[in-house]
Amino acid sequence: MTVYTPRRAARVLLVDASGRVLLFEGIDPGRPGHRYWFTPGGGLAPGESPAAGAARELAEETGLRLDPAELGESVRSETIEFPFDGVWYRQEQEFFLVRVPGWEVDTAGFDEIERASVRGHRWWSVPELTATADRYYPADLPGLLVQVGGAADPAGAVPGPGGSC
Numbered sequence: 001m002t003v004y005t006p007r008r009a010a011r012v013l014l015v016d017a018s019g020r021v022l023l024f025e026g027i028d029p030g031r032p033g034h035r036y037w038f039t040p041g042g043g044l045a046p047g048e049s050p051a052a053g054a055a056r057e058l059a060e061e062t063g064l065r066l067d068p069a070e071l072g073e074s075v076r077s078e079t080i081e082f083p084f085d086g087v088w089y090r091q092e093q094e095f096f097l098v099r100v101p102g103w104e105v106d107t108a109g110f111d112e113i114e115r116a117s118v119r120g121h122r123w124w125s126v127p128e129l130t131a132t133a134d135r136y137y138p139a140d141l142p143g144l145l146v147q148v149g150g151a152a153d154p155a156g157a158v159p160g161p162g163g164s165c
Contacts, residue, residue: 014064015099016123021141024040055068064098
């Protein structure tokens with residue numbers, strides 16, 4: 001029987017003027033061959049609201065500083081289960097959509113775990129996501145971006161190969 005560590009998190013769909021979403025490439029230290037792409041965001045501090053956590057994580061991971069009120073309402077709430085570094089998590093998370101004309105990512109605010117597990121970042125278009133064999137989270141990211149108006153639907157975006165972490 002798997003024992004899950006409960007976790008609350010906030011994530012950001014950071015979309016540029018070309019409709020591309022920012023993703024980080026990560027590895028799981030407990031499974032070094034497990035590579036994947038993921039949205040900016042992370043765990044909430046005790047008592048921290050999802051919007052405040054999303055704004056804090058966005059600043060730490062990309063250098064983009066926004067007031068939590070600028071994020072608006074979350075565009076998705078979900079509960080996921082995944083392992084990371086040998087621990088299984090059951091994470092309740094909220095996604096926020098943030099549009100920017102463009103952005104030079106500054107990762108100077110990464111914490112120790114992020115410095116050890118993040119290999120890089122890039123901006124992905126929906127067609128690139130639907131065409132790649134790379135793993136990304138959430139697994140239905142192309143459809144989610146189209147659904148929330150973060151990207152145009154390139155002839156029917158379908159979920160990619162993703163899956164659970």
